[in-house]
Amino acid sequence: MPRTSFDISISQLKVNLLDYGARVERVIGESMESLKTRDRALAEAIIQNDALLNETRYELEDQCYTLLATQSPMAHDLRDIISILMVAIELERIADHAKNIAEITIYMGNEPLLKPLIDLPRMAELCQLMLTRALDSFAKQDADEAKAVAAMDDEIDNLYKQVFRELMSYIVEDPRTVTRAMNLLFAGHNLERIGDCITNIAERVVYAVTGRLEELNVQRQI
């Protein structure tokens, strides 16, 4: 005996979450694009759009609370709804990090980039891929895929270390570059945080599917 209306509510909630995830994924790319091409108009648009993204998170949260309060979900239903709730929060955090990158674009003004961007766009692409796959694993209820996604965070961390070292060498060579280097470093840091958030999302997927709460990427760096 299916619980038709409840089931419809949960799948609708999932659709809404995936939809939200797709929008957030796009913002990651756009923010990097704004940094790379120094497109301030795009950056402005991203910052404005962030308010909408925040709003969506509250809507999703509210829908979760309504189901929790009225449907007394148990077992898998409970895990699904809790996971949706927490994934929505992580997504909003990711959007904030992307917004931070857009803010860097604006903050840098017309100042030329310190160096051509190679690793940072690579990081952003990885984040986008990771997020897409994480959301996919949630849609397909695939815990193994979620674990594989979490493992990708290592690559992002390594890229960040590389970026860090590279920018440090710039600063050591010429201390006047410190502001510009710090800007890029900060962008990298935001991307690294996005990777962590996606790892958290993967953990939520594993919980929703298996009921186990486990930390997926233990050697993660702060």
Added chain:
Amino acid sequence: MSAVGQSASRAAQPILPRGLIKTKNRHHTRRITNLAMLGMTAAFTLFAAIPLIWVTVYTVMTGAKYINVEFFTELPASVLQGGGGVSNAIAGTIIITLIAMTISIPLGILAAYYVAEKPNTRLGLVVRFATDVLAGVPSIIIGLFAYGILVKPLGTFSALAGGVAISIIMLPTIVRSTEEMLKLVPRALREGSLALGAPDWRTSLVVLLPAALAGVVTGIMLAIARGVGETAPLLFTILGNDHYSVRQIVQSGVESGMTPIQILRELVLSPTDALTLTMYRYSQDPFPERVQQAWAIALVVMVFVLGVNILTRALTARRLAGRS
């Protein structure tokens, strides 16, 4: 965006017309049919009640004027003297009924308990069947039976024989009503007692019977009303005794130094009289005064039976009200 809780209810096209239908004609016909049917049922109800009302009114009107204190306290006087009462019959009826109750109440309750507890055992089925058959046996045959087993061997008509006959009449009513009442006691009540570790007999005695008590009493009262109204079984068992007087038997017994048990024996084993029997005899008497007294007795018996029935109704109503 907020599609959660969205319901896909589409307004269905109504099949029946909406709104209030104002068809004067239809309304009118319906009211007339309604009135006609109501009038018919009222008429039949009244028709059914006519015999009861008639009997009651006629008995009261005929019998009431012959009722006085003497009627209740005096033994029958000779027809030539006139006056006198039916104290012998009143005493006899009371004694017979007491004897019948002593026999039928314990026996009936125990049998009912057995039938209610073990309805599907062989004995249970036999007892139930026997009870049903007994309820349908003509009462005069029961009188003959009592004559056969008591009057003949003892060599005397007696209150005992009458009491036994009446007890057999009362038994089915008591068994059936008690059984029904015991069955109505919730199973949970019994389980509550057993779950505390109470043995079966204690559960029955302390929990079940009190719970069914009101209903059981009702059954007993109906049985008494029935027993008091019986005449036929008494014809062959108590004979009729114009001189039956509890006071005299006790007095003479005490004077001749009899033990209480012996006095009781005397009371129970003497031929006695009963209201219904006296009424039956008097009604065929050529003397008009006797016929008038028969009407008075009829009134007394009727009032008693009606009274018991009304009391029973009241008890039942209160029990039902208490349950809901």
Added chain:
Amino acid sequence: MMQMQAKLDTIPAALSVAPASIVKMQAEKLSVYYGAFRAIAEVTLPIHDRHITAIIGPSGCGKSTLLRAFNRMHDLIPNARVEGKLTLDGEPLYGPGIDVVDVRRRIGMVFQRPNPFPKSIYDNLAYGPRLYGVNKKATLDDLVEKSLRGAALWDEVRDKLHQSALALSGGQQQRLCIARALTVEPEVVLMDEPCSALDPVATIKIEDLMRELRNNYTIVIVTHNMQQAARVSDYTAMMMMRPDRAGEMIEFDLTRTIFTNPQDKRTEDYVTGRFG
């Protein structure tokens, strides 16, 4: 200190299970037959001391039948018989020389509908002790008060002990029945859907009471209400009806596990309300 204790008592069941607890009762391959029909098939289930164990499952899966086997209520049914092993503190409950009266004194029972005897409150409570020969008024008074306090009913009825128990509200009647079960100082209390006839407020009161009783008694509750099982119990046993209509236990675990991450698909379907 007392207050602190009281607070601890009301911690939701699922959060306060002592990891290692003693097994008070143990059913091993317990089967119940009605004539040739097997109603319960080989249930193996531990009942932990001073914890609440809930038995859940769809209608007709034999929850109540199992519960009734625990204090030998099936002895009343002519052709019912029990196979397998059932122990209380390691002693078998079925077997030659075991007095059923003794079993029922040690394992009390509360039923689906409140079933106070049609007597006064006092007599309802004195009934059990009197069965066991306690007739001294002072002792009875003490027992009555103690059990009423135990069932959180004392303050409500102390002034009307000699009034009919039937005049109490449904919830009060059920607490009276719990008190009545406590008067014979049982070790285990079985509850067969104790709140199914009660309104939500009375239900919550009974549930709170169960959490308190848990300090001194081992409780087994059969319930249709999964939320109730989730709220009050420490352990949950899930039962199902097999195709041959015999009830079996398909999963037993900590309540929090049953309700967040059950291992059996059927349990999952049942607790999420998708069983049909």
